[in-house]
Amino acid sequence: MFSTDMISPQTGSSMRANGSGRPSCKVFFAKDPLKIVRAQGQYMFDETGEKYLDCINNVAHVGHSHPYVTKAATKQMELLNTNSRFLHDNLVQYAQRLTATLPEKLSVCYFVNSGSEANDLALRLARQYHGHQDVITLENAYHGHVTSLIDISPYKFNQLGKDSKKEFVHVAPSPDIYRGKYREDHPDPASAYAEEVKKIIEETQKNGRKIAAFIAESMQSCGGQVIPPVGYFQKVAEYVHAAGGVFIADEVQVGFGRVGKHFWAFQLQGEDFVPDIVTMGKPIGNGHPMSCVVTTREIAEKFGASGLEYFNTFGGNPVSCAIGLAVLDVIEKEDLQGNAMRVGSYLLELLVEQKKKHPLVGDIRGVGLFVGVDLVKDQQKRTPATAEALHLIYKLKEQKILLSADGPYRNILKFKPPMCFTMEDAKHVVEKIDVLLTEMEEATGMKTGNDVSANIQCKIKANEGSPQPESANESTSHLNGAACRQENGFYPEKHSVPSKTIRT
Numbered sequence: 477m478f479s480t481d482m483i484s485p486q487t488g489s490s491m492r493a494n495g496s497g498r499p500s501c502k503v504f505f506a507k508d509p510l511k512i513v514r515a516q517g518q519y520m521f522d523e524t525g526e527k528y529l530d531c532i533n534n535v536a537h538v539g540h541s542h543p544y545v546t547k548a549a550t551k552q553m554e555l556l557n558t559n560s561r562f563l564h565d566n567l568v569q570y571a572q573r574l575t576a577t578l579p580e581k582l583s584v585c586y587f588v589n590s591g592s593e594a595n596d597l598a599l600r601l602a603r604q605y606h607g608h609q610d611v612i613t614l615e616n617a618y619h620g621h622v623t624s625l626i627d628i629s630p631y632k633f634n635q636l637g638k639d640s641k642k643e644f645v646h647v648a649p650s651p652d653i654y655r656g657k658y659r660e661d662h663p664d665p666a667s668a669y670a671e672e673v674k675k676i677i678e679e680t681q682k683n684g685r686k687i688a689a690f691i692a693e694s695m696q697s698c699g700g701q702v703i704p705p706v707g708y709f710q711k712v713a714e715y716v717h718a719a720g721g722v723f724i725a726d727e728v729q730v731g732f733g734r735v736g737k738h739f740w741a742f743q744l745q746g747e748d749f750v751p752d753i754v755t756m757g758k759p760i761g762n763g764h765p766m767s768c769v770v771t772t773r774e775i776a777e778k779f780g781a782s783g784l785e786y787f788n789t790f791g792g793n794p795v796s797c798a799i800g801l802a803v804l805d806v807i808e809k810e811d812l813q814g815n816a817m818r819v820g821s822y823l824l825e826l827l828v829e830q831k832k833k834h835p836l837v838g839d840i841r842g843v844g845l846f847v848g849v850d851l852v853k854d855q856q857k858r859t860p861a862t863a864e865a866l867h868l869i870y871k872l873k874e875q876k877i878l879l880s881a882d883g884p885y886r887n888i889l890k891f892k893p894p895m896c897f898t899m900e901d902a903k904h905v906v907e908k909i910d911v912l913l914t915e916m917e918e919a920t921g922m923k924t925g926n927d928v929s930a931n932i933q934c935k936i937k938a939n940e941g942s943p944q945p946e947s948a949n950e951s952t953s954h955l956n957g958a959a960c961r962q963e964n965g966f967y968p969e970k971h972s973v974p975s976k977t978i979r980t
Contacts, residue, residue, distance in 0.1 A: 510528070510873075518539060518893055518901060520540065526876060528876045528877065529901055531879045531897075534759060534893075535762075537762050537895055538806040539895070545802040545806065548799060551798070557794055560792045571587075578740065581750060581773075587766070591726075591755065591756075591757030593791075594767040595625050596622050597769050597786075598753045599688075601771055606686070608687055611628050611645055611690075612647075612676055613629070613646070613648070613690075614696065615647055615648070615699070616698070616700065616883070628691060649669060650696060651666070665705045666705040670707075670712050674715045677716070686720060688722070690721060692704075693730065698883075709723070709725075710749045723751045724754075725751035728758055731754075732756070733812060733813035734816055735843040736818075737817060753769060756768050760800055761796060812896065813895075822902055823847055824840060826906040827840045830913065834914070836916065836917060837849060838851065849888065851868070865881040865887045865889060868916070872908060
């Protein structure tokens with residue numbers, strides 16, 4: 477039976493076509509869903525012709541329906557698209573262009589079709605490397621929708637109950653210096669959080685188990701826009717390598733220049749950090765289903781020695797690679813990495829001003845065009861303002877602005893727009909947010925102080941008429957919403973797009 481069960485990630489409300497069963501598929505704004513029929517640049521248009529500013533789509537990386545990308549896809553489709561077991565120049569050229577943006581030791585590419593497929597393959601590579609099985613993941617992490625990745629995604633498996641974690645999965649505290657165990661006042665949060673990983677490794681080894689991999693998004697997205705403190709990845713990699721495991725950097729959400737300062741988000745940790753495996757998806761094809769795993773020759777050779785042939789029918793096909801090449805061209809020709817630095821820095825400045833004005837704003841964090849606004853009901857207690865975030869998202873939609881909320885309590889406003897986002901766009905969005913926050917605070921009395929009465933959330937929820945998101949009541953040892961501040965050295969500076977020089 478075909479089912480179109482849909483559930484909104486913000487509201488928990490659903491539309492059920494088959495009239496039975498728990499809803500499982502998600503759409504944005506399910507209470508009043510949008511039917512989008514076309515898009516261009518940073519704008520989307522519904523069936524009535526209304527134009528919406530898109531602050532959500534990190535998939536349309538260089539802009540919706542970019543003519544250069546569309547032309548490259550059409551031109552190659554008119555010539556050939558076929559099984560990737562045939563030789564084709566596009567695959568070789570794209571692999572060379574892609575690896576030229578990465579540290580030298582990351583030189584072997586496996587092309588696949590989605591971020592989930594990339595992370596699943598990364599796990600296979602890691603487990604084959606030394607024959608280990610266990611995986612360390614982070615609180616509230618999400619790495620994909622296939623079974624192997626649900627197993628290592630607390631963001632998902634925690635919804636299934638307390639016994640849902642598999643014995644080969646170990647969950648480390650999110651390196652969150654706003655809500656986590658070690659906060660911004662800690663003298664060395666990077667080392668403190670890394671020590672937590674070391675403890676997990678030691679305990680695992682005592683129980684006779686062996687670590688295959690540590691996996692983390694270079695900046696956690698669904699987990700609440702968490703930006704690890706500099707030095708954390710280096711120390712974790714040291715402990716993981718000593719245990720015979722590998723470090724997997726998930727760049728599916730944050731790669732390809734989005735952070736502005738660097739082409740890859742893991743590079744924010746410093747030049748001395750190089751992951752063993754990097755996975756990528758979403759922006760790689762500007763909406764075309766394409767992804768990649770890049771690793772070292774040593775890991776690839778161990779994978780090949782297993783005797784189990786790896787093959788992907790569509791991964792690296794001529795059309796996908798033509799699109800991938802076109803995306804890299806546009807990033808460079810239109811200086812979109814530089815744009816992410818400039819516009820992202822301006823957006824952060826505007827939002828920091830809102831934090832000074834509004835008690836609902838607890839923290840502003842971000843790098844380039846990857847920015848989070850942590851809404852709170854109490855700035856001292858940092859109590860997540862879930863209903864308030866939901867209310868704001870729907871009110872922005874009425875203003876023709878599309879923004880999402882995420883994190884374990886759905887209280888983090890997430891900015892991850894197409895890379896052609898402008899300063900005018902940033903100013904427009906923040907002005908609307910300013911007005912809405914003012915209205916909400918005046919309506920609930922928040923202007924009189926941070927100790928807000930219990931009826932505030934009820935008032936806002938009543939306006940929306942929707943239940944609390946499932947994740948809002950989950951019990952977690954550390955809440956996400958981590959920090960990135962000016963003293964962390966993450967504010968953008970002038971930086972060029974990686975050179976065209978390629979390696980063979």
